[in-house]
Amino acid sequence: MSSDDERTRAYRERVFAERARLRTALRDCAGHQHAVLSELLAHNADTEFGREHGFGRVRTMDEFRKAVPVRDYAGLSPWIERTATGVPGVLTADEPVVYFTSSGSTGEHKKIPVTARFMRTTFFPFFYAAWAPLTEHFPGAGLETVLNLKHDPVPRVATTASGRPHLGASQVDFGTAFGEPLSAEPGSAAPWAELPAGVDAGDHLEKAYQRLRLAVAGDVRGVIGINPAAVAALPFQLREWWPRIVKEIHDGTPGIAPDPVRARELEHLAARVGQVLPAHVWPNLRSVFCWTSGLASLYLPRLREELGTGVSVLPAPVAASESPVAVTLDRHPCAGSPVVTAAVYEFVPADEDADKVTGDGATTLELPDLEVGQEYHVIVSHVGGLYRYALGDVVRVVDTDGGVPRLAYAGRGGLSNAHGERLREAHVVRALATALHAGGLEVRNATCRAGELARYEFACAPWRSWSYVEADKLAARLDAALVAESPGYRAARAAGRLAPLVVCCVDGEAFLREWHDRVRGGVRPAQAKDRVFWRDDDSWRRLIGAAPAWHGEDEHAQA
Structure with a gap:
């Protein structure tokens, strides 16, 4: 057996063993949490x-709650900053x-x-288990055949x-840093x-170009994006860079x-095909691994x-740099097990005020307390x-597996609250999905902001162009959907604190150009994520340009 074959065998054994251990642990969540x-x-x-x-006196979860207040990064940063200066034994x-x-x-x-x-x-038990569905069902997606956009x-x-x-x-090279070559x-x-x-x-944009140019010359079998915005950029990048890609493949470049x-x-x-797509360039592509919820849905x-x-x-896990949360162990389209x-x-x-999430008075729930269909802020200790x-982050309980809640990412925990509307990212995404579906419309991307008026x-950005009638009706349906999704938005509209919303139709590549601008400006592609709430006025004006706008109607909004 070759060294490559031996490595593949060992890798598959590790991946499936970690998944099996987690599946077994889920039969006794309370015991493992303790x-x-x-x-x-x-x-x-x-x-x-x-x-x-x-810590030496704490034995139970209730005692842990009483001993340690809930903190965000700012609250924990004094200890972190001292640790980062080299002081030992702080955290x-x-x-x-x-x-x-x-x-x-x-x-x-x-x-x-x-x-x-x-x-x-x-980290590693979660990390290996996360690759199990890809490894099990797409054995061709290996070390040498995947375009890994997060790498x-x-x-x-x-x-x-x-x-x-x-x-x-x-x-991070985990093999070198932590002795994990697999x-x-x-x-x-x-x-x-x-x-x-x-x-x-x-130069993150040039690095993205060079990687794509090399991949176009090869046979890509899978794409790993984690951040779906990076995957969505691939067709656009092929269009933008095609002449340079073909010329450099033909002529060669240094090295x-x-x-x-x-x-x-x-x-x-x-x-033959005109507009070249990834499907044309890589006919053997079979799998994509990225987040599937939020705006990406x-x-x-x-x-x-x-x-x-x-x-x-295949859905990437619910996780952050700080901690894993949930990982998909099968082929569920969006949710994973804790x-x-x-x-x-x-x-x-998720609807609790921010000051009730952190501090001494925070009242928290545990896994058995969660209800299907509800959304929650996540608090971790490790x-x-x-x-x-x-x-x-906010997660949504999609369903249960063996009595254990399965969680999907529902958005960041912050609110858009300019007029007491208390909008969450999940409110906006669900309202968009409802309003678009009702009119048979589709988008390449979408975002919103609390406007000046x-x-x-x-x-x-429509997938296909919309007529004036379709766009006008979308604005009304979207306003009504937000009223239905968000009690705060409903109250603000009823009290007249908010006027009917406005929908601006931008061209299909507007979001992709803006994504490229962020990467060109120094943001790593893995961190240049979709934005439900837009915060920057200048980039908003560049995004919408001279796009026409349609208004939601009052009678729809009050429904």
């Missing part, structure tokens, strides 16, 4: 945080090996301490004051995984040999057609140094 709590308390009892919060008994970065709500880059014990007991082969590595690496989770992701050994010499680590045969194939392909069905007939979209062996999970109903940490403004 075990995780006991371990984090015992291991970190003698840290500064542990002594200050009496964890183990010294962090790296710090994961994650963009905070104010734009700052968080420093998430990552210890070897956290990786061994919390960054030329990372720009920042460091903390103590000299530890500070970078995105997708930029953790190399699908696509990490593909010909397009290593970029030509001389590519600037900070990459010319391939005139493949270039001629691509020229003939373009002559509106555009993934049509995007999948551009990727190829018969392509399956990783009960990784962290202690608490939940707060051995890596996050204790009763408000993740900032006491009304919401929506920007929608």
Whole structure:
């Protein structure tokens, strides 16, 4: 047996074993949640945080709640910042090996301490289990055949004051940093995984081009995006970069040999089909792995057609840089099972005020308390140094499996609340889905903002152009759908604090151009995500341009 075959066998065994262990653990959620709590308390009892919060005296979840208030990143940052300067024993008994970065709500880059014990007991079991559906059903999606859009082969590595690496989770070589050689992701050994010499680590758009140019010359069998916006950009990038791609494949570039045969194939392909799509370039593409909920749920069905007939979209796990939450163990289209062996999970109903999510007075629920169809803020605790940490994400309980809730990502936890309407991301996504479906309309993407004239403004990029009548009716239906979804919006409309919303139809590539602008400006593709609520006035004006607008009618909104 070759070394590659041996590696594949060992990898599959590890992936399926971790999934099996999690499935077994789900039969006793309460027992495993107690075990995780006991371990984090015992291991970190003698840290500064542990002594200050009496970890040595805590035995039960109720005692843990009384001892430790719920905090967000800002609340925990004094301990994190001291840890990042190299002070030992602040949050964890183990010294962090790296710090994961994650963009905070104010734009700052968080420093998430990552210890070897956290990786061994919390991260890796979840990480391997997450690949099980892809590995089981798409064995061709391997190290050398996947276009992994989250993988960054030329990372720009920042460091903390103590000299530890500070970078995105997708930029860490887990094999080198944590002694896990099997953790190399699908696509990490593909010909397009290593970029030509001389590519600037900070030029994320050029890195995206180089990776795509190399992949076009090859046979891609799967795409890993995690962030669906990066997957949605692929057809647009092929259109934007096609002449340069074909020329450079034909002529070659420094370090990459010319391939005139493949270039001629691509020229003939373009002559035959006109607009070249990923489905044409990679006829053997069969799987895509990315988030499937949120705004992506509106555009993934049509995007999948551009990727190829018969392509399956598998949902990426519900997780953040700070902690795993849920992982799909089968082929469910959007939801996963809680990783009960990784962290202690608490939940707060999503409609609670923000000041009731954090602080001493936060009232939390546990997994058995969750109800199907309801949405909740997520609070996590784990051995890596996050204790009763408000993740900032909202999950929806889609259904149950063996009596255990299955969770789907429903959006970020913040509100749009300019006039007391208390809109959540999930309200907007569901209202859009309802209003679009009722008119048989589809979008490439959509977003909204609280406008200057006491009304919401929506920007929608139609999949196919809409007539004036269709757009006018969409505005009215969308206003009515928001009234039905959000009690706060309904009250604001009834009291006259909000006027009927406005829908602006932008061209089909407007969101894709804006995504490219963000990446060109220095945002890594993995972090350039869809935005339900648009915050920046200047980029909003560039997005909508001179797009016509339609208003929702009062009689519809009051229904």
